[in-house]
Structures are given as C-alpha cells and as structure tokens.
Amino acid sequence: MVSFSDFPAEGEGPIYLRIVRFIRSGVASGRIADGDELPSRRVVSALLGVNPNTVQKAYRLLEEEGLMISRSGAKSFARVTPELREAAREKIQREELSALVSALRRGGMEKDAALALISRLWDEDASITEGEEE
Amino acid sequence: MLELKDVKKSYGWKRALDGVSLTVAPGEIVGLFGENGAGKTTLMKCALGLLGFGGKVTLDGEPVTRRNIARLSFATCEHSFFPNLPAESHRDFYRAHFPKWRDKRYTALTEFFDLPRHTAAGRLSTGQQNQLEVILALCQGADYILMDEPFAGNDVFNREDFYKVFLGILEPEEAVLISTHLIAEVENFISRAVLIRGGKILGDTRVSDLEDRGETLLGYVKSSYGYRPGRVADALDRLSGEEDGQK
Amino acid sequence: MRGKLKLPVPPGRDSGMQLTNTALALGAVFLWSLGAPLDMHRSWQAVVRAAELGTRYTEPTLSGTLGTALYGFAGVALGMAVLAIRNYLSLREGSRADYLARRLPNRWERHIWCLAVPIVGALASAILAAALYFLYRGYFFYCRDAARAVIASL
Structure with missing residues (x-):
C-alpha cells in the first residue's frame, strides 16, 4: 500500500x-x-x-x-x-524548471546569461560531487 | 437537501438576515464565513427552528417539523449540553430521544479524544466541552450537522485531529455546515464556501472551482469583501503626511 | 418508597429534592392550618362559658375562625409557579441546553420537565386546601351545634 x-x-x-x-x-x-x-x-x-x-x-x-x-x-x-516513469520524471523536471525560468525572467535575466549561469553552476556542482567521490 | 429560501429575520429594527437563500446537499461540507454579526448564527438557528423567521426552510421539500427535526443536529460555541450531566448520561439521553443515534461512533470518538465520560459537562475544560458538543452533534444520527464556531477554545492540534477524524468517519451522505473564523485552516476540509455579510449572501463557490481558477480561499474572501491589501500602507502614508505638514 | 416516586424534571435537576421540598412545604402549611380548628374549639368553648356566666357573647363565624389558616396553600401554589419559572430558566444556566430541548422530536418534553412537579404540587395544594376547608367547616358546625345544645340545656 x-x-x-x-x-x-x-x-x-x-x-x-x-x-x-x-x-x-x-x-x-x-x-x-x-x-x-x-x-x-x-x-x-x-x-x-x-x-x-x-x-x-x-x-x-x-x-x-x-x-x-x-x-x-x-x-x-x-x-x-x-x-x-520516464514521462513522470520529465513532467517533474519540466515543472521545476519552468518555475525556475519564470523566476529568473521575473528577475530580469536574459536567456543567454541564464544558460551561461546554469552551465557554470552545473560544472561547479559536478566537480563538487566528483571531489566527494574521490 | 436542506433549503433556505429567502429567509428574513429582524431583531427590532436590525435586519439580521435579509433574504438569504442557501442550499446544502448531502455530502457537502460547507464553510460559512462572515464577520461577527453578519448573520451566521442567526442563519443556523432559523434553519433549526430555534427562531421565528420569514421565508421558508425545507428538508427534502418538507418544512422542518417535529417529524424530521432529528435529521438536523447542532453544535454551538454556547454549548447545548446539560452542564450537570456527564458525557455518559448525554449518551443515554440522546439514545432515548434520537432513534438514529450512532453509538459506535460515540464510543470511538470519546475514546480517541480521551473525553472523561463521568465528569459533569460543566466541569470539563473548555476544549473538552467543545469536543463533547461536537461529538454529540456528530452522533445524533442527523443528515445535516450544523456547527456554529465549534472550535473556539481548542488548540490547533486538537482542531487538526478533529478535521481528520471528521473526514474519516463521515458517511458520504452526511452534510456539514460549519461557521468559523479560521478561513485558511478549513480551506482543505470544506468542499464549498459561503460568505455572508450584513445578513446577505456575499459569495457562494465550490472549492473545486477556486482551485481551477488558481485562487485561494483567503484570496476569494478578501476580494469578495473588497479588501485592499494596501490600505494599511495608505493609512500610514496619510498619517506621516499629516505630521510632515505640521513640521 | 420515596426513592421510587419520580416526576420528570429538566435533566440534571433533582426530582427527588423538588418533590421532597414540595411535600415539606405542604406539611408545614398543613400544620399552620391546624390553628383554625383549634381556634374554633376554643371560641365555641368560650361561648359556652360566657353563656354559663350570663355574660354577653357573639358567636364566632366560620370565616373568622378560619382566618388565614388556609392562605398557606395559596403560598405553596405561588411557590409552584416560581418553581416552574426556575425550571425553564435552568435550561439556560451554564449552557444553552434549551437549544437541545427545543430540538427534541417530542415537542412537549421540555414542558413536561418544567411543569410536572409544579402542576402536581399546585394540584395537591388545591386538593388539600379544599379537603381541609370542608373538614374544618364540618368541625366548625359540629362545635357550633354542640355548643348550642349545651346552651339550650342551661
């Protein structure tokens, strides 16, 4: 249950x-x-x-x-x-991202700047977890 | 169906109810909201026949008389129990007078809330008194349970437990009309919201429709009342403007 | 036997006590009323003695000797009215039990609670007062006839 x-x-x-x-x-x-x-x-x-x-x-x-x-x-x-399951995951991701996108746009961010920031943060987060694995 | 048709009630020159029409269908949990003196209590008392009134109140088309009065029950913050009798005696009383008394429900509820069964009702704490009042209204065997600010004086955990227990034990056909100030708290509990102001119905909406519109209950109430969130800021502005003028 | 006798009262009120107090009140009022037959006896005796002495006398009257003896029963009846009012008011003391009482399928129930003892008490008072009136009246005429018989034989 x-x-x-x-x-x-x-x-x-x-x-x-x-x-x-x-x-x-x-x-x-x-x-x-x-x-x-x-x-x-x-x-x-x-x-x-x-x-x-x-x-x-x-x-x-x-x-x-x-x-x-x-x-x-x-x-x-x-x-x-x-x-x-895949569809559910996608839906969740879509919801979370669209909420984030709305927030960033309301904050006045431009699309390229947002994508650049996300790319940087992604790499930072990846290197942190890699560091933890080592 | 419990139907109020154009119900009017005046106390001297004061119009407590000014042509109120309202229908409660089986299975609905209706929240009744309004300021003090808006007519919530008067509305319920008229429906129960405790007050004389103009207009009509019917139960499935029939006027409310001794023959069907048992289909309505009442829990009020003023408490309608006998203060000298303990809970157990109230059970005997209700069982003797209301053939559809729900004894198993009574036992389950009094046990769940640890309600002292042999202490005189008048000597219970306020919270326990409210509990007894609500339990009796729930167990009478009525089809329409009217509750007038039943939780004035119960702490928040108590109230939350009550909402959950209600929802667990209510049969699909039982209907509840509950008046309360706790708008945000009952938002998930009710299925319909009715606003009353100055003896008139100001709004009547299903919670489902609010959800579809993306509106919260509090938002609906505020907009119905024409409440402007900026009014405090405006007032403070005017106040400080006055003081500046004096400088 | 006292325990078995119960009349309806508003739930939470003491039926036994109301009945007991009513009975005590009637008893007290009855004792008070005994002054009348006593007065009758003494008055007629005084008449006979006066007749023997040859002094003037006036015969006592029924209403004179009765005096206020039976008024107590009116007092009890009044008390019953007060009790009825108190019974009704008790439904609004400490809570609004009248909301429940007025929702009962039996519309006469709450009136029975509030009026049973007062009505029975008032009836008992009336019956007792009437019975005593006739008893005392009978006694008055008995005394009168006896006194007159003695006087006639003087």
Whole structure:
C-alpha cells in the first residue's frame, strides 16, 4: 500500500495538485511500483485532513495521466511502466524548471546569461560531487 | 437537501438576515464565513427552528417539523449540553430521544479524544466541552450537522485531529455546515464556501472551482469583501503626511 | 418508597429534592392550618362559658375562625409557579441546553420537565386546601351545634 506518511506538510499550490505531484514523484523515483495499491479516497482524505472531493480530483488526474487505475469498488492501483516513469520524471523536471525560468525572467535575466549561469553552476556542482567521490 | 429560501429575520429594527437563500446537499461540507454579526448564527438557528423567521426552510421539500427535526443536529460555541450531566448520561439521553443515534461512533470518538465520560459537562475544560458538543452533534444520527464556531477554545492540534477524524468517519451522505473564523485552516476540509455579510449572501463557490481558477480561499474572501491589501500602507502614508505638514 | 416516586424534571435537576421540598412545604402549611380548628374549639368553648356566666357573647363565624389558616396553600401554589419559572430558566444556566430541548422530536418534553412537579404540587395544594376547608367547616358546625345544645340545656 502506498504510504502518505511522507506527504509534505507544506507546499505550493492547491492541495489536489500537491497530491498528484506526490504520487508522480513516487513513480519517478521508483518508490511506487507497478501494481501498488493506493489507499482509498476516504482514507487519504482522513490521513491528510482534506476533503474527499479534492482527493477524487487528484485521483482522476492521475488516472488521466495513466499513472493510476481504479478497479472494482474503491480500490485503486498504481500503473508504472518504464515509459510512464520516464514521462513522470520529465513532467517533474519540466515543472521545476519552468518555475525556475519564470523566476529568473521575473528577475530580469536574459536567456543567454541564464544558460551561461546554469552551465557554470552545473560544472561547479559536478566537480563538487566528483571531489566527494574521490 | 436542506433549503433556505429567502429567509428574513429582524431583531427590532436590525435586519439580521435579509433574504438569504442557501442550499446544502448531502455530502457537502460547507464553510460559512462572515464577520461577527453578519448573520451566521442567526442563519443556523432559523434553519433549526430555534427562531421565528420569514421565508421558508425545507428538508427534502418538507418544512422542518417535529417529524424530521432529528435529521438536523447542532453544535454551538454556547454549548447545548446539560452542564450537570456527564458525557455518559448525554449518551443515554440522546439514545432515548434520537432513534438514529450512532453509538459506535460515540464510543470511538470519546475514546480517541480521551473525553472523561463521568465528569459533569460543566466541569470539563473548555476544549473538552467543545469536543463533547461536537461529538454529540456528530452522533445524533442527523443528515445535516450544523456547527456554529465549534472550535473556539481548542488548540490547533486538537482542531487538526478533529478535521481528520471528521473526514474519516463521515458517511458520504452526511452534510456539514460549519461557521468559523479560521478561513485558511478549513480551506482543505470544506468542499464549498459561503460568505455572508450584513445578513446577505456575499459569495457562494465550490472549492473545486477556486482551485481551477488558481485562487485561494483567503484570496476569494478578501476580494469578495473588497479588501485592499494596501490600505494599511495608505493609512500610514496619510498619517506621516499629516505630521510632515505640521513640521 | 420515596426513592421510587419520580416526576420528570429538566435533566440534571433533582426530582427527588423538588418533590421532597414540595411535600415539606405542604406539611408545614398543613400544620399552620391546624390553628383554625383549634381556634374554633376554643371560641365555641368560650361561648359556652360566657353563656354559663350570663355574660354577653357573639358567636364566632366560620370565616373568622378560619382566618388565614388556609392562605398557606395559596403560598405553596405561588411557590409552584416560581418553581416552574426556575425550571425553564435552568435550561439556560451554564449552557444553552434549551437549544437541545427545543430540538427534541417530542415537542412537549421540555414542558413536561418544567411543569410536572409544579402542576402536581399546585394540584395537591388545591386538593388539600379544599379537603381541609370542608373538614374544618364540618368541625366548625359540629362545635357550633354542640355548643348550642349545651346552651339550650342551661
């Protein structure tokens, strides 16, 4: 059964999107495997203190995204394939990057400067981790 | 369906409710927000038949009478229990008077919140009194549970526990109408928000629609009230402008 | 037996105590009323003695000898009215239990709680007062007839 105990108490945006992101990141990281059962809407509702309609909305989005399947009654199961996992990862990266891009643009940064900065920071970060490995 | 149609209530010259129409459907958790004196309490008391009023209140089309009054329950910050009786006696009382009393729910809730069952209600702490009041309203077996500022005096952990327990035990058909000042706190708990001001409905929206618009509940309330975030800054500006003028 | 006798009262109030106090009040008022028959007896005796002595006398009257003896029962009835009011008010003391009482499917329930003992007490008071009135009245005429018989034989 997929656990919600690590569900972040704080977060950005409406709660139903945070639930979707939580499952999506679970799929992307491999924490959620194919066929894992998701708790029922009612259980999640009580666990998180969130209206069942909201959970329903999140679950519906996950179904549309293909990450979830509802079978007989209230049981829902995760659907994970390599393609879906990759798609989930991409979606997460896209969201994080687009948030960053918006922030940088609002700060008045130019595209070339941003790309240059990212390239520098990437190399710095790579050399740090390489240093740790040595 | 609990329907209020054009409900009016005046206290002397004061219009507490000025033509309020509101519908609560089974399964909804409706948050009722408004300033003190806006009409939240009066609205609930009219729905329960505790006040005389103009207009109509119906339950599935029927007026609220002795025959269906048990389908409505009430938890109020003024507390409607008997102060000399302990929780256990209240259970006996409710069981005797309300055929649909939910005994298992009562046991589970009183155990979960460690509510002393044999202490006179009047001698419980305020938080415990609120708990008893809410538990009784939840266990009456009503279809529509009306709660008027039920958590005035409970600490935040207590309230959070309550929201979660509510959501865990409420049946899909049970509806809740809760008035509260804690707008941000109940945002995730409710499915619908109704704003009342000066005895009139100012706004009525589903939380789902707010989410789709990317609006928070607090934002919705503020814009509905015409609240300008800059008003404090403006006032301070004017104040310092006055002082400069005097120099 | 006292324990078995219970009339409805607002939940949390003491039915036994209300009944006991009412009974005690009636008892006290009854004792007070015994002054009337005592007065009747003494007055008619005085009449006979006066007749024996040849002095003038006036016969006592029923209302004179009764005097205020039975007024106590009116007092108890008034007290019952006060009790009724206190019962209703008790539903708003310490909490608003009246909100619950007024939501009960049985619309008469809260009135039964508040009025049961007062009504029974008032009725008991009225019945007792009436019974004693007739008893004392009977006693008055008994004394009168006995006195007149003695006087006639003087």
